[in-house]
Amino acid sequence: MISVKNLSHSYGNDRKLAVKNISFEVENGETFGFLGPSGAGKSTTQGILTGLLKLQKGDVSVAGYDISRVHNERFNTIGVSFEQSNVYSKLTAKENLQFYAKLFDVPTRDPMELIHLVGLLGKENDLAGTFSKGMKHRLTFARSMINNPELWFLDEPTTGLDPAIAANIKDIIKEKTTAGTTAFLTTHNMFIADELCDRVAFIIDGEIVLIDTPSSLKLQYGQKLVVITYLKDDQVVKETLKTTDEKDRLRIGEVVNLYEVQTMHTKEATLEEIFIQVTGRGLV
Amino acid sequence: MKNILKIFMRDLKTARRDSMALIIIIMPIVLAIGITLFTPGLADTTVNLALLKNDDPAHIQYMENFAKVELFDTRQDAIARVQKRDDVAAVIRKDKSYEIILQGNEPNMVENYAASLSALYETGQTIEASNVTLYSFGQSTSPIKTMLVNMLISMTIMLAGMLIAISIVGEKADNTINAVNVTPVSQTEFVLGKTLLGGFIALVSIIIALLITGYDDINWLMILLVGVSSMALSLIIGFLMGLMSDDVIEAATNVKMIMLPVAGSILGYELLAANWQWTMYWSPFYWAYKANQLVLSKTADWPSVLLSTGMVLLLTLLVYFAAKPKIRKGLS
Numbered sequence: 001m002i003s004v005k006n007l008s009h010s011y012g013n014d015r016k017l018a019v020k021n022i023s024f025e026v027e028n029g030e031t032f033g034f035l036g037p038s039g040a041g042k043s044t045t046q047g048i049l050t051g052l053l054k055l056q057k058g059d060v061s062v063a064g065y066d067i068s069r070v071h072n073e074r075f076n077t078i079g080v081s082f083e084q085s086n087v088y089s090k091l092t093a094k095e096n097l098q099f100y101a102k103l104f105d106v107p108t109r110d111p112m113e114l115i116h117l118v119g120l121l122g123k124e125n126d127l128a129g130t131f132s133k134g135m136k137h138r139l140t141f142a143r144s145m146i147n148n149p150e151l152w153f154l155d156e157p158t159t160g161l162d163p164a165i166a167a168n169i170k171d172i173i174k175e176k177t178t179a180g181t182t183a184f185l186t187t188h189n190m191f192i193a194d195e196l197c198d199r200v201a202f203i204i205d206g207e208i209v210l211i212d213t214p215s216s217l218k219l220q221y222g223q224k225l226v227v228i229t230y231l232k233d234d235q236v237v238k239e240t241l242k243t244t245d246e247k248d249r250l251r252i253g254e255v256v257n258l259y260e261v262q263t264m265h266t267k268e269a270t271l272e273e274i275f276i277q278v279t280g281r282g283l284v
Numbered sequence: 285m286k287n288i289l290k291i292f293m294r295d296l297k298t299a300r301r302d303s304m305a306l307i308i309i310i311m312p313i314v315l316a317i318g319i320t321l322f323t324p325g326l327a328d329t330t331v332n333l334a335l336l337k338n339d340d341p342a343h344i345q346y347m348e349n350f351a352k353v354e355l356f357d358t359r360q361d362a363i364a365r366v367q368k369r370d371d372v373a374a375v376i377r378k379d380k381s382y383e384i385i386l387q388g389n390e391p392n393m394v395e396n397y398a399a400s401l402s403a404l405y406e407t408g409q410t411i412e413a414s415n416v417t418l419y420s421f422g423q424s425t426s427p428i429k430t431m432l433v434n435m436l437i438s439m440t441i442m443l444a445g446m447l448i449a450i451s452i453v454g455e456k457a458d459n460t461i462n463a464v465n466v467t468p469v470s471q472t473e474f475v476l477g478k479t480l481l482g483g484f485i486a487l488v489s490i491i492i493a494l495l496i497t498g499y500d501d502i503n504w505l506m507i508l509l510v511g512v513s514s515m516a517l518s519l520i521i522g523f524l525m526g527l528m529s530d531d532v533i534e535a536a537t538n539v540k541m542i543m544l545p546v547a548g549s550i551l552g553y554e555l556l557a558a559n560w561q562w563t564m565y566w567s568p569f570y571w572a573y574k575a576n577q578l579v580l581s582k583t584a585d586w587p588s589v590l591l592s593t594g595m596v597l598l599l600t601l602l603v604y605f606a607a608k609p610k611i612r613k614g615l616s
Contacts, residue, residue, distance in 0.1 A: 050466050051465070051466065052462055052465055070470075072467075072468045072469070072470050073468055075466055075467050075468045076468055078466065080463075080466040082459075082463070084459055085459075086458060086459035086460050086462060086463045087458065087460065087463075088294070088298065088454075088458055088460055089454075089457070089458050090298045090301045090302065090454070091294070091297065091298065095297070099290070099294050100463070100467065102290050103287065103290060103464070103467040103468060103469050104467060104468060105468055127301075140463075143463070
């Protein structure tokens, strides 16, 4: 569905590249996570793939179209959910979706169905300009599904949403990807990526440092840990110990025998921890 | 074409909900009504005379042929009328002749006209007895009214640019240009859709304004040709100003700056001597104003209209090529 070969991009005439010679492929029906901290090159890559940024160097094919050439009809099969909500503030929620539905040359979804799906029912006749940031974000997300996209670009789809709505959005994404939609998810939220993605790419300073499945990454880089809190001299002490390390295993036994254990949990390495381990950088 | 109309219809809907856009749409029509109401007074050169009811009926009838006559019962009433704000001369019989009573601040023409009329009456002169031959170019419209209506057309065309600028600023504020860029709508269709909004509203406003002001018997094809060609420049400026501005006020201020060359071009056409008119040839607004002036005064012929519109289009093309990179970049 997406093929990127030796893609590079620079915003100025200087030699500083925002994206440096990256290559990857996204298969049909796959949910591909593009993960990295702010300024890593995620949005630049997505901008090029969606045609919002001009291709400067490299070979990129999206939904079967070579993006170095103008093919506006390719957008009939593509949906884009932007990180920053972008809806017409002087149109109502329903009018926004109705307007965009008219711009596609393929059968589109019922605006009211989408409004209901993202939890905006009852607000369909309110001007989008009166919406909260979260409501605008949901409307932007709903709009990205209006043309039943085969390829769905999702840029930070749950950022700024309260947990209940974020969970709803995640469920919608899961439902669509399970039904066969290919998704390209750009995020710095590793928990969402872990939950939704078949494969993830770690990008930092414009370079992809790793591409793999979350489960494989956990096997490869993650360590099983035990977090123990216990009382020592009337003080609560917390220790994180590796179950794979002989010395740590002995220490676990020692703590259990000598002290009053308050809590003890096993813990799997998160994608975020793996990211930090692999790149040496955090995700802020 | 389908996508252009969709963009246009959306913009029209938004414009209806934007108070500044509504003012821009309504303003030319309000001004046209104002011109219609006030120009008869501005263009009226009729002299008003105050006579007495008991005056010689032949004298009253003679004066009524050449002036607007008001009749009063007494000399005091006639004098009281003279002392009101407008220009009225009282012509009152005294002995075997007439005296002319003035407030003192009337134009000389009023005094001379009243005195001449009285002299002609006293010597028994009539138009029929004159050997004068009358020639007329047949212009039936007031030059002041034509000038005001032409200014109104220029202003309406600039307001079309302002409408585009407001629409673009709205798109920027809502960050919606990117959203349209990921649909099958091409950038050209998007630009044309927006252009249609300004162009359509301006053309409709111009047509309504011309009908209101009584210019319904002009050559409409000529006026539309001049209108469309001069609008092209206004719309390009509107796009440029919209993309350069961050809010509606800034866009309005930027577009208003363009009013300066428009006003300069009008003043140049109206005030410069014929041998200095060439100094305004650089301005497309000058050519548009000149062409409109010819059409409105019904003295236009196709070669002169085509020359003016050709100049407008040529100069617009130069502006377009200069502005194109900025417009393209701004819409990306």
